[in-house]
Amino acid sequence: xxxxxxxxxxxxxxxxxxxxxxxxxxxxxxxxxxxxxxxxxxxxxxxxxxxxxxxxxxxxxxxxxxxxxxxxxxxxxxxxxxxxxxxxxxxxxxxxxxxxxxxxxxxxxxxxxxxxxxxxxxxxxxxxxxxxxxxxxxxxxxxxxxxxxxxxxxxxxxxxxxxxxxxxxxxxxxxxxxxxxxxxxxxxxxxxxxxxxxxxxxxxxxxxxxxxxxxxxxxxxxxxxxxxxxxxxxxxxxxxxxxxxxxxxxx
Amino acid sequence: xxxxxxxxxxxxxxxxxxxxxxxxxxxxxxxxxxxxxxxxxxxxxxxxxxxxxxxxxxxxxxxxxxxxxxxxxxxxxxxxxxxxxxxxxxxxxxxxxxxxxxxxxxxxxxxxxxxxxxxxxxxxxxxxxxxxxxxxxxxxxxxxxxxxxxxxxxxxxxxxxxxxxxxxxxxxxxxxxxxxxxxxxxxxxxxxxxxxxxxxxxxx
Amino acid sequence: xxxxxxxxxxxxxxxxxxxxxxxxxxxxxxxxxxxxxxxxxxxxxxxxxxxxxxxxxxxxxxxxxxxxxxxxxxxxxxxxxxxxxxxxxxxxxxxxxxxxxxxxxxxxxxxxxxxxxxxxxxxxxxxxxxxxxxxxxxxxxxxxxxxxxxxxxxxxxxxxxxxxxxxxxxxxxxxxxxxxxxxxxxxxxxxxxxxxxxxxxxxxxxxxxxxxxxxxxxxxxxxxxxxxxxxxxxxxxxxxxxxxxxxxxxxxxxxxxxxxxxxxxxxxxxxxxxxxxxxxxxxxxxxxxxxxxxxxxxxxxxxxxxxxxxxxxxxxxxxxxxxxxxxx
Numbered sequence: 001x002x003x004x005x006x007x008x009x010x011x012x013x014x015x016x017x018x019x020x021x022x023x024x025x026x027x028x029x030x031x032x033x034x035x036x037x038x039x040x041x042x043x044x045x046x047x048x049x050x051x052x053x054x055x056x057x058x059x060x061x062x063x064x065x066x067x068x069x070x071x072x073x074x075x076x077x078x079x080x081x082x083x084x085x086x087x088x089x090x091x092x093x094x095x096x097x098x099x100x101x102x103x104x105x106x107x108x109x110x111x112x113x114x115x116x117x118x119x120x121x122x123x124x125x126x127x128x129x130x131x132x133x134x135x136x137x138x139x140x141x142x143x144x145x146x147x148x149x150x151x152x153x154x155x156x157x158x159x160x161x162x163x164x165x166x167x168x169x170x171x172x173x174x175x176x177x178x179x180x181x182x183x184x185x186x187x188x189x190x191x192x193x194x195x196x197x198x199x200x201x202x203x204x205x206x207x208x209x210x211x212x213x214x215x216x217x218x219x220x221x222x223x224x225x226x227x228x229x230x231x232x233x234x235x236x237x238x239x240x241x242x243x244x245x246x247x248x249x250x251x
Numbered sequence: 252x253x254x255x256x257x258x259x260x261x262x263x264x265x266x267x268x269x270x271x272x273x274x275x276x277x278x279x280x281x282x283x284x285x286x287x288x289x290x291x292x293x294x295x296x297x298x299x300x301x302x303x304x305x306x307x308x309x310x311x312x313x314x315x316x317x318x319x320x321x322x323x324x325x326x327x328x329x330x331x332x333x334x335x336x337x338x339x340x341x342x343x344x345x346x347x348x349x350x351x352x353x354x355x356x357x358x359x360x361x362x363x364x365x366x367x368x369x370x371x372x373x374x375x376x377x378x379x380x381x382x383x384x385x386x387x388x389x390x391x392x393x394x395x396x397x398x399x400x401x402x403x404x405x406x407x408x409x410x411x412x413x414x415x416x417x418x419x420x421x422x423x424x425x426x427x428x429x430x431x432x433x434x435x436x437x438x439x440x441x442x443x444x445x446x447x448x449x450x451x452x453x454x455x
Numbered sequence: 456x457x458x459x460x461x462x463x464x465x466x467x468x469x470x471x472x473x474x475x476x477x478x479x480x481x482x483x484x485x486x487x488x489x490x491x492x493x494x495x496x497x498x499x500x501x502x503x504x505x506x507x508x509x510x511x512x513x514x515x516x517x518x519x520x521x522x523x524x525x526x527x528x529x530x531x532x533x534x535x536x537x538x539x540x541x542x543x544x545x546x547x548x549x550x551x552x553x554x555x556x557x558x559x560x561x562x563x564x565x566x567x568x569x570x571x572x573x574x575x576x577x578x579x580x581x582x583x584x585x586x587x588x589x590x591x592x593x594x595x596x597x598x599x600x601x602x603x604x605x606x607x608x609x610x611x612x613x614x615x616x617x618x619x620x621x622x623x624x625x626x627x628x629x630x631x632x633x634x635x636x637x638x639x640x641x642x643x644x645x646x647x648x649x650x651x652x653x654x655x656x657x658x659x660x661x662x663x664x665x666x667x668x669x670x671x672x673x674x675x676x677x678x679x680x681x682x683x684x685x686x687x688x689x690x691x692x693x694x695x696x697x698x699x700x701x702x703x704x705x706x707x708x709x710x711x712x713x714x715x716x717x718x719x720x721x722x723x724x725x726x727x728x729x730x731x732x733x734x735x736x737x738x739x740x741x742x743x744x745x746x747x748x749x750x751x752x753x754x755x756x757x758x759x760x761x762x763x764x765x766x767x768x769x770x771x772x773x774x775x776x777x778x779x780x781x782x783x
Contacts, residue, residue: 025528026259028544029521030756032764033282034552034565035303035314041545042317045538049433052534067533087262091767126432129425137313144310145770152770238258242590243532249648251532251590251640255752256586257526265755273573273758279566280768284559284781301622302556302781304565306771318549322629334781342495344485374491374617377783407493409782435538441635443642447710450646454712 002183005176006117007061008079009186012174012224013108014054015080018070019232020101021047022239023088032091039137043098046130050123057119071240072247075233081223083166085232092155093163095145099138100167100200106135107195116184139203146207153208160209168193168219283333285311287319288368288379290328297330297379299368308333308417316426322436326427330418332411338388340408344373348404350396357393358386365391366416367399370407377409457516457580457604471682474499486687491617494560494783505688507561508577510619514554515572515579519753520600521547523583527593539636543597546633550626557618559781573758581739582665584747591644591651591658598637599662602704603669605630606696615687618783638707645711652712659708660716667734668742670697701729 024044031037055066063069083101088094109131112124145152171193180186197214204211222228243251253265282304288297300319305311311331320326343349361384368377380399385391391410419426434440471479478497485492492498521544528544531537555565571577582600587593605627612623644655671693683689691699702722708715720731742750 022529025541026262028528028541029518029525029548030259030263030760030763031548032760032767033304034518034548034555035305035318036767037548038321038545038552039314039317041541041548042321045433045541045545046429048534048538048541052538070534071532090763127429129423129428132423133313133316133426140309140313144306145767148770149766151766155766238529240532241530242527245532246648246650249651250643251536251647251651253752253755255526256588257522258529259525260752260756263756263759265752265759269755269758273570273762275570276765279564279570280765280772281564281566282768282772284556286782299783301553301625302559303552310771318552322632337782339495339782342493344490345488370493373493374620376621407495433542435535436542436632438631438635441632441639443639446642446646450642450712451710 001117002176002179002185003061005174005179005183006120006185007058007063008174008176009180010054010058010061010120012079012081014051014058014069015078016051016084016101016170017047017054017105018051019078019080019235020084020097021045021049021051022235023084023086024094024098026088027094043102043134043137046127046134050127050130053123053127057123060119067243068247071243073236075228075236076226078226078228078232078236079224080232081166081169081172082220082229082232083163083169083223085223085229085235086163086166087231089159090155092145092152092159095138095141096156096159096163097167098134099142099203100163101170102131102134102138103199103203104167104170104192104196106131107199108192111187111192111195114184115186120185142203142209143206146204146209156207157209160204161212164212165217165220168214168217169221169223171196172219172221172224174224282306283335285315285331285333286337287311287315288330288332289319289326290379291323291325293327295327297328297368299377302334303331312417312419320427320430322430322433324431326430327424328419328421330416332416336411336415338391338410340392340410342370342407343404344406346404347406348401349406349408350392350401353389353392353396355389355393357397358390360386360390362386363391364413365394366411366413367391367395368409368411369405370409371403371405373406377407382413457513457520457607471499471501483686486615486685491620492615493617494780501682502686502688503561505683506616506619507558507563509688510554510558510561511563511568511571512578512580514551514558514568515577516583517547517551517554519572519579519583519757521551522753522756523585523587523749524593524596526587527590530590532590536640540593540597543633543636546629550622550629553622553625554619556781557616557622560618560783562780569757569761573754573761575745575754578743580669581743581747582669583753584742584750585662585665586749588661589654589658591641591654592661594637594640594644594655595658595662596637597633598641599666599704599708600669601630601633601637603666603696603700605634606699606703607670607691610691610696613687614690621783642711645713656713659713663716664734664738667697667731668736668739670694670700672736672739673733698729701731705729 021044028041031040052066055069059065109124112120115121146156171189173189177188181188253267255261284302285305286302287300289300290297303311303314303318305314308331315331316329320329340349341352365383367380369380370377383391383394383398385394388410525544528540531540559565608623608627612620644651674692674694717732722729
């Protein structure tokens with residue numbers, strides 16, 4: 001097994017889930033309606049829970065324990081895509097990011113259900129219901145708001161145009177791509193991106209939103225290599241503020 | 252700007268003082284309400300769980316799923332019905348069966364399908380009883396009276412056209428697959444008696 | 456999380472004079488038999504009004520109550536605490552939803568209630584007007600404020616109004632997680648390092664006075680009508696709830712080596728009652744009337760949430776949809 005490649009894949013996935021879960025949890029108590037506040041919080045919890053399970057697999061491969069990995073690293077050691085670290089903004093951006101990211105999440109875990117790396121295949125199958133709900137939630141919201149009022153349509157359209165270059169950053173290739181493909185561990189970022197474009201396009205086509213030509217967008221890369229926006233380090237400092245008071249004590 | 256201890260609040264950039272009271276809107280932005288019913292296990296009856304506010308039934312389903320089935324170890328299915336679509340019978344008390352007040356006989360016309368829910372104790376939840384085929388709502392009550400013999404008084408009946416119910420598909424049961432993994436939401440995950448004991452021993 | 460101490464409407468002696476005596480007798484007989492009142496039943500105007508008021512205050516207390524602990528939601532130390540606090544704060548929002556639903560069955564819409572909260576017309580529990588300075592404050596709230604709320608809510612779940620009882624049963628079941636989680640957090644701090652211990656003690660010192668206020672003014676000075684007790688709207692007196700809380704939790708606080716900042720606090724072995732320094736009810740009144748450390752912030756956050764969410768709700772509102780009072 002290609003342990004380096006697997007670790008690389010696990011790190012980027014775990015960091016993605018943790019950071020977006022953290023961001024989405026910021027909405028708790030501030031949501032646009034009570035029911036949605038609850039639903040959005042559940043999905044944030046799912047994501048943080050998934051990141052924990054991914055870090056656990058890493059732990060079994062010899063990496064530090066999940067709390068240490070999550071709470072003690074600096075931004076340049078994180079491998080999440082930049083999309084997930086961006087501030088929440090208003091609900092338009094948060095929803096659009098949820099849609100773009102969670103579509104990729106669903107497809108990635110679907111692909112990994114058949115991975116030759118058993119722990120990841122098992123996890124992917126186990127959380128199938130969670131990712132299905134996330135994607136169902138995102139699609140219904142985008143279809144609703146994307147065809148409702150002038151305001152909602154123009155807000156979503158702007159958010160979409162802002163988020164898309166970052167969203168393409170989800171699929172930043174790693175140096176292990178070919179090895180992972182050859183060993184049947186993961187079909188690769190390119191394959192994922194192509195499926196993702198298909199699904200995104202189908203949903204957007206049911207709304208009054210429009211997608212630019214994907215070829216005209218320059219993806220924002222760097223996140224997978226530890227290059228981040230100015231937003232990640234403060235997020236991590238906030239997240240670990242209490243933990244770092246004494247990282248060795250039991251909280 | 253208002254300074255808060257909550258970093259999330261600081262990111263909202265709240266003013267120190269609002270210039271005017273919140274603008275009142277002509278019509279309150281109220282959604283319709285939907286009733287949610289939950290089935291914990293296959294074969295068990297659906298029970299009324301509560302309501303959600305939602306603009307349409309698929310969103311009602313999304314919301315009800317998290318508001319009413321996000322904890323507990325199991326859940327098998329969920330359905331939602333627009334409140335307006337439920338026909339509610341009279342309500343009785345003190346051991347009186349509400350079915351005794353329905354007079355007339357069932358038409359035997361089975362052109363429409365209805366679902367029946369009973370309230371067996373005031374203060375408890377309405378429970379699903381079964382399906383009846385009848386002509387209309389009143390007729391469904393009569394059909395139910397004939398079809399479902401009662402050992403205990405029923406205080407209130409809800410009748411819904413089957414077509415007005417949005418129900419999870421059997422293959423959606425996996426939506427609740429990881430419920431048992433979410434122990435952090437359950438009291439049982441927080442045991443610390445050992446720590447107290449050790450602490451007391453150390454103090455003594 | 457709500458501790459009672461409800462602000463009820465001042466009642467006029469004539470309030471019942473206009474009610475149909477036959478219906479009133481049936482209504483009271485039903486309550487005496489121990490049967491619950493359901494939304495479609497006939498009920499006296501006064502019963503409806505006081506219930507709306509009480510359940511609404513309870514609902515507001517949940518959604519405002521999500522804010523002090525929410526202060527630490529992005530900073531919970533470690534995965535276990537992070538997940539639990541997210542779920543806990545979410546539950547408070549969920550409880551608000553359940554309670555608004557129960558109040559709605561009595562004929563007041565949720566949006567109207569939220570407007571009345573933001574405009575300051577209706578009240579919520581005093582305790583949430585205090586700030587959560589450190590992580591330990593959020594632990595105090597999770598354990599002890601929830602513990603206090605449970606005392607009140609368990610009593611109220613035996614009240615006469617069906618929808619409120621149903622909501623409270625669900626809420627109490629969830630609160631047992633809050634209580635255990637909060638206790639778990641406090642145990643870890645109190646039995647932890649010197650720093651953690653000091654943090655916890657400081658939080659107890661800050662929160663004790665608001666905690667004593669939580670159950671509302673003493674029965675000696677708070678006038679609640681005999682009729683609300685008879686109708687099973689108010690189920691336990693403020694003093695009873697406070698005594699029960701002290702009985703259950705003071706020993707648990709002490710066993711962790713924490714001190715409570717009230718020299719007079721002790722259980723009188725003869726009467727079985729706890730004795731304590733009389734809480735400052737002037738401060739209580741001041742804070743409930745808007746002059747607490749966080750009143751302004753709490754309402755401002757709720758208002759901003761409403762305003763920022765408005766375009767979303769407007770977009771979802773199909774023009775033909777119609778609001779219907781929920782059934783149960």
